[in-house]
Amino acid sequence: MITFDDLNISPNILKAIGNLGFEHPMPVQQQVIPRILEQTDDIIVMAQTGTGKTAAFGIPIIQQIQTRINAPQALILSPTRELCIQITADLQSFAVHERGINILAVYGGASYENQLRELKKGVHIIVATPGRLTDLIERKAVPMTNIATVVLDEADEMLNMGFQESIASILEKVPAEHRTLLFSATMPKEVATIARKYMVSPDEIVVGTKNSASANVSHVVYPVNGRDKFKALKRIIDSVPQIYGIIFCRTRRDTQEIASMLVTNGYNADALHGDLSQAQRDAVMNKFRVQNISLLVATDVAARGIDVDNLTHVIHYDLPDDIEAYTHRSGRTGRANKKGISVSLVSSREKNQLSQIERILKISFKTEKIPTGKEISKAQMMHWVGRLDTVAVSHHMLRKMVPGVYDMLEQFDKEELIRRLAGLEFEKLLAEYGNAEDIESPDLEIKIKKASKRQSFEDRSDSGENFTRLFINLGKMDGLFPRELMGLINKSVRGERVTFGKIDLMREFSFFEIESQQVGSLMKNMKNVNFGNRRVEISLAKKDQGDAGRSNGKMHNNGFRKPSRVSA
Ligand code: AMP
Numbered sequence: 408m409i410t411f412d413d414l415n416i417s418p419n420i421l422k423a424i425g426n427l428g429f430e431h432p433m434p435v436q437q438q439v440i441p442r443i444l445e446q447t448d449d450i451i452v453m454a455q456t457g458t459g460k461t462a463a464f465g466i467p468i469i470q471q472i473q474t475r476i477n478a479p480q481a482l483i484l485s486p487t488r489e490l491c492i493q494i495t496a497d498l499q500s501f502a503v504h505e506r507g508i509n510i511l512a513v514y515g516g517a518s519y520e521n522q523l524r525e526l527k528k529g530v531h532i533i534v535a536t537p538g539r540l541t542d543l544i545e546r547k548a549v550p551m552t553n554i555a556t557v558v559l560d561e562a563d564e565m566l567n568m569g570f571q572e573s574i575a576s577i578l579e580k581v582p583a584e585h586r587t588l589l590f591s592a593t594m595p596k597e598v599a600t601i602a603r604k605y606m607v608s609p610d611e612i613v614v615g616t617k618n619s620a621s622a623n624v625s626h627v628v629y630p631v632n633g634r635d636k637f638k639a640l641k642r643i644i645d646s647v648p649q650i651y652g653i654i655f656c657r658t659r660r661d662t663q664e665i666a667s668m669l670v671t672n673g674y675n676a677d678a679l680h681g682d683l684s685q686a687q688r689d690a691v692m693n694k695f696r697v698q699n700i701s702l703l704v705a706t707d708v709a710a711r712g713i714d715v716d717n718l719t720h721v722i723h724y725d726l727p728d729d730i731e732a733y734t735h736r737s738g739r740t741g742r743a744n745k746k747g748i749s750v751s752l753v754s755s756r757e758k759n760q761l762s763q764i765e766r767i768l769k770i771s772f773k774t775e776k777i778p779t780g781k782e783i784s785k786a787q788m789m790h791w792v793g794r795l796d797t798v799a800v801s802h803h804m805l806r807k808m809v810p811g812v813y814d815m816l817e818q819f820d821k822e823e824l825i826r827r828l829a830g831l832e833f834e835k836l837l838a839e840y841g842n843a844e845d846i847e848s849p850d851l852e853i854k855i856k857k858a859s860k861r862q863s864f865e866d867r868s869d870s871g872e873n874f875t876r877l878f879i880n881l882g883k884m885d886g887l888f889p890r891e892l893m894g895l896i897n898k899s900v901r902g903e904r905v906t907f908g909k910i911d912l913m914r915e916f917s918f919f920e921i922e923s924q925q926v927g928s929l930m931k932n933m934k935n936v937n938f939g940n941r942r943v944e945i946s947l948a949k950k951d952q953g954d955a956g957r958s959n960g961k962m963h964n965n966g967f968r969k970p971s972r973v974s975a
Contacts, residue, residue, distance in 0.1 A: 414440045417470050419504035424466070427500060433459030433744065435614040436466070442612070443467035447586055449609040451602055455592035455734065456561070456714065457623075457742025458614055461497045464558050464588055468532065469498060471556070474507045477529035479549060481556040482581070484537050484574065486564040486711055488514035488685075489692070493714045494560065495534045508532070515539045516685050523548050537565060537573035544580055554581045562591040562598045563731070564711055571597065578605045592738060593731045623741030624721075626749045628761065628772040630851045633754040633944040634880050637668060639777045639846050640724060643750060644674065644702065645836070646778040648790035652720030653713070654704045655736050657727070658935060665724060666704040673835070676702040679709045707732050716742050723751040726760040733764050756946045758851045776848050780840030787836055788829070874908040874920040876948040877929075881938055882915040892919060895943070900925075900932045918948050 411424050411432055435454045442450060444467045454460045468481045485491050495512040502508045511530040513522045515538050526548045533549065543549050557578065559565065565574060587606050591598050602609060631639040644650055656662040659680040666678035677691045677700045694700045696715055707727060718740040727733055740747025753761050764770060805812060816824065881887040889910050896905055908920030921929060936943045
């Protein structure tokens with residue numbers, strides 16, 4: 408097996424690596440470290456966070472710094488302030504036994520003053536967000552003549568965040584005699600363009616599979632009806648007593664809402680999204696890092712650059728619209744050779760996204776059923792018994808601090824004591840799951856197949872060929888009647904003429920028909936719409952939904968049985 412000793416690393420850095428407890432180089436380090444040390448060409452490395460890429464470029468960069476030159480020799484560009492700080496800390500830890508290497512993090516949102524002062528004193532390596540570095544270069548605060556290496560770390564994320572121009576302007580100002588090392592988890596065309604324009608015949612090193620998620624992550628899908636998602640989330644969390652993970656939502660509002668609902672339900676959770684100030688975000692991240700909170704509910708944007716090891720789970724409360732975001736999200740777990748689980752709660756509305764992720768990222772999902780109350784109780788109790796088994800108790804201290812406790816407990820025999828302790832521990836769990844019904848898992852597979860057939864059941868409608876039957880998660884108990892339904896739709900699609908067909912109102916949900924050609928734009932406009940305090944969910948009606956309603960006579964005939972054209 409290859410060791411760090413085989414990679415031409417200097418003794419001082421080897422000592423530092425030893426102190427960090429790194430035993431063997433990770434695959435990206437095996438490939439990249441000797442390559443940077445022995446050759447001078449440009450390289451593209453397809454690797455995602457968690458693979459050990461920071462050490463892969465950080466170790467050889469440290470080794471190549473010439474401390475007698477008091478000027479920047481390496482620029483490392485990274486997408487976020489958090490990542491800058493993390494990379495700087497990693498580099499400093501590799502350089503602890505080297506004398507006089509100065510590494511500076513510069514990023515937006517912090518005062519210029521300190522950064523300018525440090526730059527003036529002289530630094531060898533700058534780790535920067537592109538925007539701030541461009542500003543500092545424009546202020547002539549960064550001597551560029553000795554820059555020999557530029558690293559573009561998480562290039563895809565930087566371009567995603569709109570740093571294209573800043574990166575281009577930086578690359579145009581470094582001396583011609585430099586090398587560029589580009590690290591990216593995925594290779595969208597924007598990254599390929601930068602590589603083509605600013606790199607000289609770069610070789611590509613792929614760690615794992617290109618555009619795919621980490622091999623250490625297993626991917627699980629829980630098919631669930633949209634209205635059951637929160638209940639399902641709670642069950643999944645409850646079934647893993649030591650969960651430590653990130654829950655991804657699509658919008659800031661959902662993020663805040665889910666986090667608040669989790670806290671109300673007694674979970675250790677908090678939200679991370681763009682409406683928070685930098686100080687608030689830092690506070691949340693610090694709590695999460697030290698595991699003061701075990702669940703972070705985040706948007707994709709806010710979670711960029713989160714570098715926390717040992718996450719057990721990433722949960723996609725909603726699948727991302729952007730396929731590649733799935734790779735980034737999932738890559739937050741399964742880091743540093745640890746195993747991780749990426750869990751997706753998928754409603755039938757998201758089945759197309761799921762099949763795209765499956766196809767494009769070549770991920771094979773394992774479909775599981777939402778844990779039952781019995782399974783959750785078993786998982787929690789086994790965990791509790793495990794804790795009882797390993798807990799360290801100081802009898803002496805207990806007797807000293809609370810002298811009467813043994814006498815008081817003596818009145819219970821062993822079995823009674825176990826029963827009562829378990830009762831105390833699981834009171835809430837049993838109340839919640841003792842008589843709870845299982846959560847229904849809709850069959851996404853069948854729907855995927857059927858949806859792909861032309862003239863599927865979803866196209867059929869009572870109102871004729873041109874009408875499509877839709878399901879809405881609101882019913883009469885929510886105060887939804889034909890007028891309210893039409894009002895809701897018309898308000899949301901603004902300006903378009905919606906032609907309604909038949910409307911069937913049920914107690915908890917309803918069906919309605921509109922002209923097929925209007926379905927696409929309606930679905931788009933109805934994202935993130937509320938009715939009262941409920942989020943509106945509209946999807947194509949399933950055949951069995953409609954048929955069941957008709958056959959058991961529960962379907963309410965509201966006077967719109969004959970197609971009735973109502974103009975918006
Ligand atoms: P990165 O992909 O650079 O964010 O690294 C992910 C994590 O792996 C970091 O916490 C590193 O400290 C850790 N790490 C990097 N290289 C090794 C190694 N050779 N052995 C063990 N852990 C490592």
